[in-house]
Amino acid sequence: MSSEAHAAAWMVLAGLCALCVPCATGCRSAGPDGDTSSGSPRRPGPAPEGMVWIPGGEFLMGAEAASESMCDLPGTTRDALPVHRVHVDGFWMDATEVTNRQFAQFVKATGYTTIAERVPTAAEFPTAPPENLVAGSTVFTPARQPVPMNDFYAWWRYERGASWRHPEGPDEDLTGRDDYPVVHIAYDDAVAYARWAGRRLPTEAEWEFAARGGLPGQLYAWGQEFRPGGRTMANTWQGRFPVKDTGDDGHAGIAPVGQYPPNGYGLYDVAGNVWEWCSDWYRPDYYALLAAGGVARNPQGPDSPFDPAEPTERKRVHRGGSFLCTEQYCTRYMVGTRGKGEVTTGSNHLGFRCVKPSG
Numbered sequence: 587m588s589s590e591a592h593a594a595a596w597m598v599l600a601g602l603c604a605l606c607v608p609c610a611t612g613c614r615s616a617g618p619d620g621d622t623s624s625g626s627p628r629r630p631g632p633a634p635e636g637m638v639w640i641p642g643g644e645f646l647m648g649a650e651a652a653s654e655s656m657c658d659l660p661g662t663t664r665d666a667l668p669v670h671r672v673h674v675d676g677f678w679m680d681a682t683e684v685t686n687r688q689f690a691q692f693v694k695a696t697g698y699t700t701i702a703e704r705v706p707t708a709a710e711f712p713t714a715p716p717e718n719l720v721a722g723s724t725v726f727t728p729a730r731q732p733v734p735m736n737d738f739y740a741w742w743r744y745e746r747g748a749s750w751r752h753p754e755g756p757d758e759d760l761t762g763r764d765d766y767p768v769v770h771i772a773y774d775d776a777v778a779y780a781r782w783a784g785r786r787l788p789t790e791a792e793w794e795f796a797a798r799g800g801l802p803g804q805l806y807a808w809g810q811e812f813r814p815g816g817r818t819m820a821n822t823w824q825g826r827f828p829v830k831d832t833g834d835d836g837h838a839g840i841a842p843v844g845q846y847p848p849n850g851y852g853l854y855d856v857a858g859n860v861w862e863w864c865s866d867w868y869r870p871d872y873y874a875l876l877a878a879g880g881v882a883r884n885p886q887g888p889d890s891p892f893d894p895a896e897p898t899e900r901k902r903v904h905r906g907g908s909f910l911c912t913e914q915y916c917t918r919y920m921v922g923t924r925g926k927g928e929v930t931t932g933s934n935h936l937g938f939r940c941v942k943p944s945g
């Protein structure tokens with residue numbers, strides 16, 4: 587991929603968090619009737635390493651939260667509507683986001699090179715100037731002063747040499763970061779890891795069912811309040827975005843996995859820290875399609891991707907929000923809301939976790 591492709595890609599990427607601004611209309615959850623019914627409630631034996639059992643069942647998927655309307659910026663859609671009924675079978679899920687330590691084991695065993703580490707070729711991108719054919723990825727950089735919220739170039743940059751090994755750029759490495767989530771992971775990178783581990787990526791429905799932790803129709807993975815009793819539940823952004831993250835929640839920027847309370851199923855960081863890849867193609871109208879068909883059983887996503895905001899980009903779903911999310915801008919740490927990203931594009935706030943079927 588060329589820098590041009592990257593440029594397009596990081597526009598897409600930034601779209602995750604870039605298009606959202608706070609709405610003044612308040613927030614509503616999916617409603618109190620989103621009760622779960624039992625799917626596969628019994629743990630089918632001992633847990634695979636690092637995984638917890640997600641019992642499956644029926645639930646109300648999506649969000650009516652004002653956060654995902656993102657007011658009136660171009661390219662935004664209420665893509666987490668309508669709230670609709672979904673059933674998922676039980677499965678195992680990684681309790682945490684995949685860490686640098688885990689990803690390093692995979693790379694050591696397989697010699698895998700991530701997309702961000704590959705030098706794009708002139709054959710792939712004949713129109714790109716040679717100087718643009720450099721490996722790298724997208725890195726968040728604080729703005730020096732407050733900037734308009736409609737231009738994410740003010741805080742995203744393409745950094746040559748950035749990759750999972752060098753999250754902030756070539757001068758930084760993984761020293762002391764073994765337990766941090768791996769980042770700068772493109773979709774195929776995540777799939778390759780999952781295959782090696784005998785696992786796979788979650789569907790979007792599995793991800794949301796799991797993230798809700800058995801609590802029906804809540805705004806957050808832990809309930810209706812962002813800070814219940816003043817307690818910090820997730821790694822997000824405090825302070826003026828995108829200028830200064832004050833780290834009032836204990837971490838300015840990315841945090842090691844598992845620093846905040848787990849949800850009802852024992853999953854850590856399903857809100858904030860890093861976005862997580864799901865296996866579904868992204869379409870903003872997919873929920874409407876599902877809702878028309880009654881209870882959707884183990885939905886796998888649409889057959890093909892389509893984002894009207896960027897119709898040529900092939901995107902898959904991201905979930906969970908990141909350490910950059912803030913009510914000033916993007917509150918997609920809310921459990922039913924959706925993100926999306928072009929499949930070859932990673933960044934320093936995008937990672938993943940895996941699931942494994944019970945059988």
Ligand SMILES: [Ca+2]
Binds near residue numbers: 822823833836839909
């Ligand atoms: Ca934080």
Ligand SMILES: [Cu+2]
Binds near residue numbers: 911917
């Ligand atoms: Cu966000």
